[in-house]
Amino acid sequence: MKKAVVVGAGLGGLSAAITLASKGWDVTVAEKNSHSGGKLMPVMLGSYQFDFGPNTITMPQVFEQVFRHARKKMEDFLEMVKLEQHTVNYFPDGTRFFLSSDKEAMKRQLKDLDPKGHKNYGRFLEEISRLYRLSEAHFFPRMFKSVMDYASPSLSYAFMRVRPLETMDHFFRKYFGNEQVIQAFNRYATYIGSSPYQSPATFAMIAYLELVQGVYYVKGGNTKIAESFYKIAQEMGVQFIMNTKVQELQVSNKRINTVLLENGQELTADEVILNADLLKAFPELVAESDRPHFTDKKRNGYAPSISAFVITAGAEGKFDQLGHHNVFFSNDYRSEFDELFKRQAYSSDPTIYISNSAYTDPSQAPDGSNLFILVNAPPLTEDGRLQVSPQSYKAIIYKKLEDHGLSLTGRIREERIFTPLDIQDTFGAYRGALYGISANKKWDAFMRPSNFPADIQNLSFAGGSTHPGGGSPMVTISGMNVAEEIARRSK
Template identity: 55%
Template structure:
């Protein structure tokens, strides 16, 4: 008799797991509250301009490709990755700028123009961040954690201790670079995991390897095509989808979940259940407290959330002098992170990130640029509710850099942390679940399996191996393997 698996949430982790489970012999049903797959990674259309809401910087394309290759499919039939050698321009208020490049010689030239000493140490930096990535890839990224016993491993312990867990990212970067502009640009990697470079461990310096050694990519047609491609493969495999229904509870009997109940009073039975959503908000919502003594409500609400975001998607009738990725930095990045994480408020001088995919693919916005503008936001307060922020603050900031967008915008859409919280069930509007500002959150994220239930598993950014589109896709692969091992064989 075919075993059944129910996946709650059609994000990248859920799609990834569903494809693997269906391929290995399960009958999989995905239940998704929204009308689209991909979670935060989906398409938004404003007039003739198309936007990716969700990950704009794509790394590790092999992770997405491998989901399809395992089933015998050709990835190029589902999505196509375009390399961006000179991918991110870092701009500063003194008028200077430099561009990140995956071409070593180009990168050294960029650094040399600002600080020759930093350029001289770039080769040593590249080798060190590659080492950090190899350690993580060998010991951490492809693992699942069901209990504390899974941490009792000498190779794992050695790997973790070798990955600079006690040094901050800021301190790590200062080993190689002296110019504050360069340090600020590299420190921004901490925001990829929703954290501060002054608190998060140097372990995540490995992001530098992904961007500068391995490379940054764009998905032809829009990055949302990754989600569309995985959805197509899932459907071809026989995965069933239920859209526009939200799971409101999981029925538990003797430590085993028997069914998912939706807001339309539909019951979906299953042998195994996978929660691909924000574990911090959804596990307590779906499972009554008496069935999860190891994950109490108090434990859930005491979690340290990652950053949230204020997003402005703006269709322009002009082509602006922007790179595909461009960052306009704060005058005082340390104060900016203190404002967000210590004071719980927006910085008065925020760093502004703009993704303009029309620079690489003009057809995404044929009548002018598609400006995806993001400002790091504090997670929603448990007391004060939504944080106020205005696009005028963004426009004022950019005008200081000589970029006046206000007169060219024909249509726009704002997305606040409160909207992110509601639309994606994100704990306090956080983009990446837990922050990595505390060392334990880096390596001791919630387990991939519920401790108190024998058939509930977790995938996504709030569990191992962490946030970011490749990581959540990996989490789906890792958990699918765990489910096969314990429920199919």
């Protein structure tokens, strides 16, 4: 029986483990934390429950595919609730703009708010659908094993049809005229940790996921996805070593011969899958002499994505103005991204996202509201410093919410702050970046590090810093893709 070791029990590692186990492999997963799912981490504060992330679930068919590998039905494990009107966007002048997968509901709003957008909305949906279909056919299932893969004629043809040289902001302005509407759509760039004024229009396909396929929530918390994967993986015979960090991947003759754990345990395997932040884990676990094609200098050349400043706040009572997903926008979105990416500084006027999942699922906060408050943050400095005082920045966030009419004064019963330092330490994220590599540079947006390193024959990568990219569906796809390829080449 072939043996595999998976380093990391994130969604990519879990989907890889389940896929290989379904093909008869003996799989062991080593995870440094006590929970599975990586950033899909449950946070409990008193009676308040939070999903650390992701709060927005799209592409349920991807997760369903993992269950099919295990010969299980997703509905036996998860209750996916579709949120028709899923996000409320608030602007400083009091305007509200609701995002929905109901086409007619969107057009009714746009009729008064954005006549140009109302006229173009059908064409806009057609174009983002086209971008998604091309990506689904040519990019999601593809793994890049050598430079020659990038030269594929079919890939080149598809690449030039997904607007790689246009920015997301420029793309949205073709269809919409109202600055607030454009701002709401530009926020999709943050889903890949990037700026709408730099990242390619290709990623406007994210709008397709929310406005056509729809946004979902898992009853009982989105973390149920990871918990279910963990459960069925165990049922399939996958062994988990939790609360144990991998110390080193020892290489001999261009193959990993030993996976050394910090407790001194040694694991051997035919194949090793690294489901961890590639920019941090690969250099830490493999000696530089064994990875000449991925030196520390090359790693340092990648621009990390944005990070996050998060407050989990358990509040008394309900907030009538809040929906499930809520965004309170800044006065000047472009300046906000200039601060984040050009100055590597915290915005003085941040856009604030709030997930209030108790709006849909009261069991998450029986005593009130579970407010997951997130503000985009720059990654840590190159020498690992945090550029802000957490308590001072929390005060700025609460003051801005109060200016929007959302006062939390006297209502918070439980509270915890997570900074990019916490994200780095908890999830092994390079400089605390949430999505690995930024998509602001055209090359980095499409030519992410290969799933299969050039220097080590039995090592592969799954997760957000390799193909097909960040986000819970993409990392799940990466795990399945890698496992399928490993199984093929091992026959």
